[in-house]
Amino acid sequence: MKSILCSIMLLTLSNLVLGQHETVKNTRTYISLKQYKKKYNQPLTKQDSIHFLIREGDTLVWDKNYIRPKGKSVPYEYKDDSFLKLYKEIAFRASKDSTKKSEPMRYWKNDLKIFISNSIDKKIKKDFFNFSKEISKNIDSLNIKQVKTVEESNFIIYLTGDFEYESRISNYKSTDYYMYWNGNSQIYKTTIRIIKEDNFNTSLLLNTMKDYFLKSLGHFELDYSLGCNNYFSGCQNGDVKLTKLDLELLRYHYSYGICKGTNIETFESQHEKAKEALKKHNHRVGFFHSY
Amino acid sequence: MRFFLIFIYLFFSHSNAQIELDIILPVNYSIHKNKKDVGKNNEIAVDSVVSNIDSTLYKNLKNFTFFDNKRLLKKYSFHTFGYSDNKSIQQWIVPIRVYFDPLIDKSIVSNFKRFIIPFSSIENLDISVVDDINKANYYFKVFDKEISAFTHEDLKDFSLEEKKTLTFSLMTYNLNVKSNNQIYSCIFKISSKELENPLFLSKLKKGFYLSLNRFYSSSLAENYSILNKNTEYVEEVSDYDLAMLKIHYHYIFKTPVYLNQFEILEKKYHSIK
Structure with missing residues (x-):
């Protein structure tokens, strides 16, 4: 539903130039004749025709009864094709293998509240949270907190031999994560289960925690064609760390300058329209996000 | 024509x-910061990303x-x-630092150290034994339970003597790999009762060698090679084994x-x- 709402706003509010994260007020919403007929199932009046608006050959009608949900509109964030190609492979799991289907992008809308099981050394926890804080600091709409109890958490990291917090992966032979998302592709719970034997020292364990944590921020697919200095290449050797490009990919994933939780087709068509508006009219369309 | x-x-x-x-x-990829004027003294970032094939x-x-x-x-x-x-080349992308469980006899460790000396001639492969587990990424660990790469069903037709010679009848290894399938750590699991097997050291050497690429053994490999299925006892690495490693580690591939x-x-x- 959220993605549908986003698309409508793209089509109907394209004439509005809005400030960053500005709350939408005193605006009129226009819809196409087709949408009007479907919504109201009654003929247009003379009064309606006075408020017709022509945009790129299409007649738009003022939807007087439209009640805008509470939310914010964020201007389109431009990215060039080369970046988008890479982003799509990572976020939409749009593999080069044409037999595999892409998936909608997944993201965290609420704050991440991370609980790490007590069997993990305090020093490792501290280093892990320093790493996650650094990410949180660099990405506006991604808030990461440490919590002391499982009950407060929506993100758990534990080792084999601990209480099995996630029964669906409790018999896995390899380290893995299990995540839950709702119909809007918003992730609301994740559990990382780490095989203790495989991660037999501090450095291996810390890097595994960082690795799976990063993947779980968007159920990302790593792109091994990317240079190995980048985390998102999946071939980084040594400690897990983020390059400028990795951070930009994460930051963009959590940017509201495009609709969230969409499938790849919607994402592509929105970019096409938004880029056209920028090129032809030198203005940015707004993306409305309801609370 | x-x-x-x-x-x-x-x-x-x-x-x-x-x-x-x-x-x-x-x-x-490299990001180039650019800006575009969108009127009313507003500018937006229209960064471009340049991609170059390595x-x-x-x-x-x-x-x-x-x-x-x-x-x-x-x-x-x-x-x-x-x-x-579906099997891709698997290479170690980090220097291999081997740590032995203190339950393994020191003479085994010394012999293993001599065994790996010829590996130093292989480009892009660096192996050494360390005393601190925190510096290791390869762990020979002894378990006080039966560990095997085979199921009971797999082994039911083997005699006790045959099982003793099978490399992974009481041992197995887990390679930890990156998304591109390259190896960065390994835990080599050993059942404690295997320590009593006179062939233990030989099997350890075989298993270690195979874990450098998840190599397949074959009866077509040269005689006395670790890679020959019929080689029962391994004292040292053969020229054939080293030749295979030279090919394997000649170049580290970044993609599968x-x-x-x-x-x-x-x-x-x-x-x-």
């Missing part, structure tokens, strides 16, 4: 090899002289890919290389040498 057709054929066959090879070439592999390809040795290459292909199209891509590399090598 005939020459024209040959030219067209060569041009397209070359182009196809190029396209397929591009899949295994990594890409370097052609280091192309540049190095002329040095892949092992492609000239058809006999050895055929054996390497089998030991690495087996009969599978499957048999068909390996064959493309071979064709490409012959076309440019």
Whole structure:
């Protein structure tokens, strides 16, 4: 539903130039004749025709009864094709293998509240949270907190031999994560289960925690064609760390300058329209996000 | 006309090899900060990302002289890919630092240290034994329970004596790999009762060698080679085993290389040498 709402706003509010994260007020919403007929199932009046608006050959009608949900509109964030190609492979799991289907992008809308099981050394926890804080600091709409109890958490990291917090992966032979998302592709719970034997020292364990944590921020697919200095290449050797490009990919994933939780087709068509508006009219369309 | 057709054929066959090879070439990206004026004194970032294919592999390809040795290459292909199209080359991408469980006798450790000396001649492969587990990424660990790479069903037709010679009847290893299938750590699990087996050291050496690429053994490998299925006792690494490692670690691939891509590399090598 959220993605549908986003698309409508793209089509109907394209004439509005809005400030960053500005709350939408005193605006009129226009819809196409087709949408009007479907919504109201009654003929247009003379009064309606006075408020017709022509945009790129299409007649738009003022939807007087439209009640805008509470939310914010964020201007389109431009990215060039080369970046988008890479982003799509990572976020939409749009593999080069044409037999595999892409998936909608997944993201965290609420704050991440991370609980790490007590069997993990305090020093490792501290280093892990320093790493996650650094990410949180660099990405506006991604808030990461440490919590002391499982009950407060929506993100758990534990080792084999601990209480099995996630029964669906409790018999896995390899380290893995299990995540839950709702119909809007918003992730609301994740559990990382780490095989203790495989991660037999501090450095291996810390890097595994960082690795799976990063993947779980968007159920990302790593792109091994990317240079190995980048985390998102999946071939980084040594400690897990983020390059400028990795951070930009994460930051963009959590940017509201495009609709969230969409499938790849919607994402592509929105970019096409938004880029056209920028090129032809030198203005940015707004993306409305309801609370 | 005939020459024209040959030219067209060569041009397209070359182009196809190029396209397929591009899949295994990594890409370097760089972000360039740009701005665009959107009126009312507003500017937005219209950063562009430039991608460049890393052609280091192309540049190095002329040095892949092992492609000239058809006999050895055929054996390497089998030991690495087996009969599978889904098995890619697996290489260690970090120096291997081996740590032994204190339950393993010191004489075994000393013998193992001598065993790995010839490996120092292999390019891109660095192996040493460490005393601190925190510096290790390869752990020979003893378990006080039965560990095996086989199920009871797999072993039901083997006699007790036969089981004793099977490398992984009471041992197994887990390789931890990156998304591109390259190896960064390993835990080698040993059942405590295997420590009593007179063949323990030999089996440890075999298992360690195989974990350098998840190699497949074969009865076609040279006699006395670790890779020969019929070799029962291993004292030292053979020239054949080292030759296989030399091919294997000649170049560290950044992306998974499957048999068909390996064959493309071979064709490409012959076309440019």
